[in-house]
Amino acid sequence: MPRKRITIRPTVEYLSILNETGDLDEALDPGLDADRCLYLYRLMVLTRRLDERCINLQRQGRIGTYGPSRGEEAAHCASAIVLEPQDWLVPAFRQPGALIHRGWPEEHAMLFWGGFEEGCRTPDGVNDLPLNVPIASQVPHAMGIAWGMKLRHDPHGVIVYLGDGATSEGDFHEAMNFAGVYHLPLVVFVQNNHWAISLPLSAQTASETIAQKALAYGFSGIQVDGNDALAVYVATREAFERARSGGGPTLIEAVTYRMSVHTTADDPTKYRSDDEVQAWEKRDPIARFERYLRGRKLLNDELVREIEDDVQERVRAAVERYEGYRDRIDPLDCFKYMYADLPAELVAQREEFRQAIEREAR
Amino acid sequence: MPRKRITIRPTVEYLSILNETGDLDEALDPGLDADRCLYLYRLMVLTRRLDERCINLQRQGRIGTYGPSRGEEAAHCASAIVLEPQDWLVPAFRQPGALIHRGWPEEHAMLFWGGFEEGCRTPDGVNDLPLNVPIASQVPHAMGIAWGMKLRHDPHGVIVYLGDGATSEGDFHEAMNFAGVYHLPLVVFVQNNHWAISLPLSAQTASETIAQKALAYGFSGIQVDGNDALAVYVATREAFERARSGGGPTLIEAVTYRMSVHTTADDPTKYRSDDEVQAWEKRDPIARFERYLRGRKLLNDELVREIEDDVQERVRAAVERYEGYRDRIDPLDCFKYMYADLPAELVAQREEFRQAIEREAR
Amino acid sequence: MAQLNMVKALNLALREALAEDDRVVLLGQDIGQDEGVFRVTESLLKEFGPKRVIDTPLAEGAIVGGGIGLALYGLRPVCEMQFSGFAHQAYHQIENHMSRFRNRTRGRFTLPMVIRMPYGGGIRAVEHHSESREAVYAHTPGLYMVIPSTPRNARALLLESIRHPDPVIFFEPKAVYRAFREDLPDEPETMPLGKAQVVCEGSDLTLISYGAMMRPTLEAADDLASEDGSSVEVLDLLTVSPIDTEAITASIRKTGRAVVVHEGPRRCGIGAEVMARIMETSLEYLEAPVRRITGYDVQFPYFAREQLFLPGPQRIVHAAREVLAY
Amino acid sequence: MAQLNMVKALNLALREALAEDDRVVLLGQDIGQDEGVFRVTESLLKEFGPKRVIDTPLAEGAIVGGGIGLALYGLRPVCEMQFSGFAHQAYHQIENHMSRFRNRTRGRFTLPMVIRMPYGGGIRAVEHHSESREAVYAHTPGLYMVIPSTPRNARALLLESIRHPDPVIFFEPKAVYRAFREDLPDEPETMPLGKAQVVCEGSDLTLISYGAMMRPTLEAADDLASEDGSSVEVLDLLTVSPIDTEAITASIRKTGRAVVVHEGPRRCGIGAEVMARIMETSLEYLEAPVRRITGYDVQFPYFAREQLFLPGPQRIVHAAREVLAY
Numbered sequence A, B: 001m002p003r004k005r006i007t008i009r010p011t012v013e014y015l016s017i018l019n020e021t022g023d024l025d026e027a028l029d030p031g032l033d034a035d036r037c038l039y040l041y042r043l044m045v046l047t048r049r050l051d052e053r054c055i056n057l058q059r060q061g062r063i064g065t066y067g068p069s070r071g072e073e074a075a076h077c078a079s080a081i082v083l084e085p086q087d088w089l090v091p092a093f094r095q096p097g098a099l100i101h102r103g104w105p106e107e108h109a110m111l112f113w114g115g116f117e118e119g120c121r122t123p124d125g126v127n128d129l130p131l132n133v134p135i136a137s138q139v140p141h142a143m144g145i146a147w148g149m150k151l152r153h154d155p156h157g158v159i160v161y162l163g164d165g166a167t168s169e170g171d172f173h174e175a176m177n178f179a180g181v182y183h184l185p186l187v188v189f190v191q192n193n194h195w196a197i198s199l200p201l202s203a204q205t206a207s208e209t210i211a212q213k214a215l216a217y218g219f220s221g222i223q224v225d226g227n228d229a230l231a232v233y234v235a236t237r238e239a240f241e242r243a244r245s246g247g248g249p250t251l252i253e254a255v256t257y258r259m260s261v262h263t264t265a266d267d268p269t270k271y272r273s274d275d276e277v278q279a280w281e282k283r284d285p286i287a288r289f290e291r292y293l294r295g296r297k298l299l300n301d302e303l304v305r306e307i308e309d310d311v312q313e314r315v316r317a318a319v320e321r322y323e324g325y326r327d328r329i330d331p332l333d334c335f336k337y338m339y340a341d342l343p344a345e346l347v348a349q350r351e352e353f354r355q356a357i358e359r360e361a362r
Numbered sequence C, D: 001m002a003q004l005n006m007v008k009a010l011n012l013a014l015r016e017a018l019a020e021d022d023r024v025v026l027l028g029q030d031i032g033q034d035e036g037v038f039r040v041t042e043s044l045l046k047e048f049g050p051k052r053v054i055d056t057p058l059a060e061g062a063i064v065g066g067g068i069g070l071a072l073y074g075l076r077p078v079c080e081m082q083f084s085g086f087a088h089q090a091y092h093q094i095e096n097h098m099s100r101f102r103n104r105t106r107g108r109f110t111l112p113m114v115i116r117m118p119y120g121g122g123i124r125a126v127e128h129h130s131e132s133r134e135a136v137y138a139h140t141p142g143l144y145m146v147i148p149s150t151p152r153n154a155r156a157l158l159l160e161s162i163r164h165p166d167p168v169i170f171f172e173p174k175a176v177y178r179a180f181r182e183d184l185p186d187e188p189e190t191m192p193l194g195k196a197q198v199v200c201e202g203s204d205l206t207l208i209s210y211g212a213m214m215r216p217t218l219e220a221a222d223d224l225a226s227e228d229g230s231s232v233e234v235l236d237l238l239t240v241s242p243i244d245t246e247a248i249t250a251s252i253r254k255t256g257r258a259v260v261v262h263e264g265p266r267r268c269g270i271g272a273e274v275m276a277r278i279m280e281t282s283l284e285y286l287e288a289p290v291r292r293i294t295g296y297d298v299q300f301p302y303f304a305r306e307q308l309f310l311p312g313p314q315r316i317v318h319a320a321r322e323v324l325a326y
């Protein structure tokens, strides 16, 4: 009948492999081969260029409000490449590179932010959910998919992405708890980019790390340098190894930074300092990875140029495909996918709508 | 750029003072004076006898489904006596003794479980919320009251009670997080009675303790022997000292046991063993406290009899007051307290109802 | 043929669904070992094991949100909310997600799932255990909102709902759970969603209701026949979203008079929608304003006051007589 | 007199409320430093400080649930939901608690609080940012459901809502936020909750609407007057729970014809309720069935398809002509 400190079994770790100047902690090097490295680099560059193009499209009024991913490429790309096709990926809305890696057309984000449901149409054969707008509400969906795997003895895993702000929502908690209870093959990947619109992390939660939130659910958390592609890769790979081998869930906190606006409707100068942004510019994940690749002699000016050219061409082609979209939509589509069999009252409403459109077009 | 274990600042403790045979860990003795001890003992006995009577009333059809508190008297009574009148108390639905201590009439639980809103009418001058049925949804209310205190520099605190099952709900999480962020004078008191209807704690969460869930919110948690009135008292007193002096929230996990049915509609033999129940019978919080008081010579057979007589009389009087209630209600009351000013359409509905009742009474 | 009450009938439908399709899984609080607080899942854990009948932690949002994930993965979850008043904790998952996946993914992902929940008053339950909020789900595009009224249609509609390719909210009138028995065919039986049923034919007046209110409605029809000699048609909506406008129209054009009955609040309730449809389709056929007998727009009283509050046959008869005399 | 748009008008009401009553506190995501994603709370943090204008973590349930606690403690919280589609995360707190405290404590505790939220389509927003679910709150006993349509009534109704002793859901039509300006009196002005307003008088037909749909409705009235010479009365409900039945009845008994307009889904919407009330009070006065022009019972389309989806003046005019020609 004492007074004593309780020791908690699961652990919280911190991991960093490539430092800001691109130097490697060799003991921790995952030894990614050249192809893999260059694939990841190309994916991140493509993600960055698409992002820049989308901001442009928004400025020109060719898409609506857009939420950029600048600065978070290592976090979501280096984690996504760990997955096998049979694994599932559940995004929030700042993981365009992850989706492209998984097989989504480059224009999916333009479609989504351009106001087309077609941007949420997961390609056939791809095990991803589409972008999710209500914060944290996708985490239970990912948990449910992992639950299905567990029930079906499917030896794969699920990754779900969310923001630091999302950890405040009840949905995060409930899904984390179920994941712990059922010991699900779930990787909960928090892109801690320090901001939830205007709210800094310090005002979002009093906990020192997001990773430690895993302790509330009886499993382990790890905090990684989210601008360090190798650390992200290693942490995610370990989490998937655990998931696929019945070891249960993992919480990964990738510490990164939202280098751009929250969305194009946002003005961050109202709530954060340029100094802070500039400090993070120096930790740019793509530049860091590039330095490392150059150090390993996997990359040189010529190859960088070649990659840039290739990427620009992919971006151009994506915009072209996107622009062709508007002509292919029918306002009556809003009835088309509502139900397997459209109930009689909706058939009548669709007819009412059809007639109205016809009249109004005259 | 290492791989390292992260150490978490807030702590999780375990506290026990009186063991099962009523022996005291003298170093931890809070030194409660005789009056306080006997007051607490009497309150727990009253709570137990009222509980037994309510089960009886339910069997006789004089109240509806009833949720007993048997076995959880130390947890909720010994914590409630720490409060000053200006502190607020927010119950779930298994804290009848706490409410009686705070000034609620003994019959409040009969009224509530008997189907009368009057059982939720907090007495004037008492800073308590009424019983709360949707699990965990009272935790944000308590958080909000504590937030008000903080905004108003009110040097008091709030205690909110909930069950182990309630920790799975999103409301628990969201309120805990706000409490951490705003550093609120909130004491979150979990009566971990091991069961949520038929679900054992081990299937409710994978975390080893409930106390450690505080770490997710950046504050400390403590697990106490919830059948040990002194440990409960000490932990709650410390938490209130912290709250009142600006030290922020505390999570207390009181490990106790639901010695009876979930409610009178429940049949626990379907899901738990007699052995388990019997093992906990030996840890009965009232018997343990009685042993301790007898050891301290504060209690003897005669005084126990006197207390029993007094308590029985209070129970009898409460039932009598309750029975007088039915005659004093008016079916139109359901309109009476809906709005400060009843809108015209409800005035019309009330009239419609009045006429229907009149017709149907003929 | 077996004589079953509604609890047993629902249990039968669940057993049939579990047996015929191994993608069907049940999720909910206390549905396994405890067999459900109303025993609707009796013996199912024993028969189908813990991978098919799953006790969950106490979090409605995760039961529905997790159910969505299970359905996306390819299973057919049947989620139980212990009482409909606690489905509110999952409302964001229902409204923002469960109702939308087919449309937003242009048909790539569908959600063949059911949320079962006991609803309604009359069983002396504590606060939050007596409400009827079917109108909220009926207002939500993308859902089916089904409410059976007898053991036989409960079994048939639940089985159909589980087989259905789109998400269904399935309200169970707990006041009917053990109220009476009915003969059920031995073979699995289903009824189409979205179709009302003429429970008895008549020519003077139509009573329209569903769920637990079918009993007082039918009683009222009997009283009107026996005491007034009125010929009353009774329509059981069975599905309140979509609503079977055709059946309502057919009946109203015959009788010219109607009373709609439900226990949920009046404002923007199912009664309002039925009246609006009658207005739209059959105004000229009306001999009198349609009346509604409903719960009032106040909170459902604690049970000491509930019996008078709930619409009963007398209130329906009175309104019907006024409509007939109009 | 100042010429203000609705954002500025709402800002003014909040400033007035904060200034006149130190119990008023604002809570919400990004309302402080960022001054609200629509700038409705512009400069309020600066003027009133962080104890009156409070940025919260990202959890709607805790904003509303915490707001309830603040109100119980004696303050007057004005909670902001960043968009009405995210109020669903707080639905259990609104339905099960915010609406009920006065009744269940027999008047001991009351909740003078407001939840503000932008609603509705037409501003090219992403998914979940364009819905109108006022009918859900209108169906919930114990709430007021208020929807202004112009800068001036927005300011007056918001100030009144904050002063009001009972909980108010306050929908802000974001399509109107910056659409036009109106002259506002310098002195604080209020309007009573629960009262509709005759925006223009007429004798042939009544158009009934509220919120953002008032603009196409008024346009339709103009067109009907100028093109057809019809005398159209336009009623702005302003509060959709309770509904001003008296105003509706008075108008309908004069014109005998009506069209109800809203952008939310049709089934169990406000239109249905208005039609039911007309049926109940004024059937004999009707010269034609009342029609409704509403959102269809499908999910609000992503914005590439929204403009055609939203009811516009042509659709209203067409229905009005049919009603007039009936």
Ligand SMILES: Cc1ncc(C[n+]2csc(CCOP(=O)(O)OP(=O)(O)O)c2C)c(N)n1
Binding pocket: A094, A133, A134, A135, A162, A163, A164, A165, A166, A167, A193, A195, A196, A197, A258, A262, D029, D058, D060, D082, D086, D089
């Ligand atoms: C439930 C809900 N509430 C509010 C919003 C509005 N909103 C959109 S993004 C955002 C901040 C999200 O922050 P975080 O989770 O950190 O993700 P990030 O934007 O930084 O990637 C908010 C409040 C929303 N989309 N959903």
Ligand SMILES: Cc1ncc(C[n+]2csc(CCOP(=O)(O)OP(=O)(O)O)c2C)c(N)n1
Binding pocket: B094, B133, B134, B135, B162, B163, B164, B165, B166, B167, B193, B195, B196, B197, B258, B262, C029, C058, C082, C086, C089
């Ligand atoms: C939101 C919600 N879901 C479900 C229920 C039904 N229910 C009532 S008590 C209970 C178990 C509560 O367990 P716990 O929190 O441990 O409290 P205890 O009953 O053990 O005191 C459940 C599931 C409810 N009241 N509210």
Ligand SMILES: [Mg+2]
Binding pocket: A163, A164, A165, A191, A192, A193, A194, A195, A196, A197
């Ligand atoms: Mg963020």
Ligand SMILES: [Mg+2]
Binding pocket: B163, B164, B165, B191, B192, B193, B194, B195, B196, B197
């Ligand atoms: Mg418990």
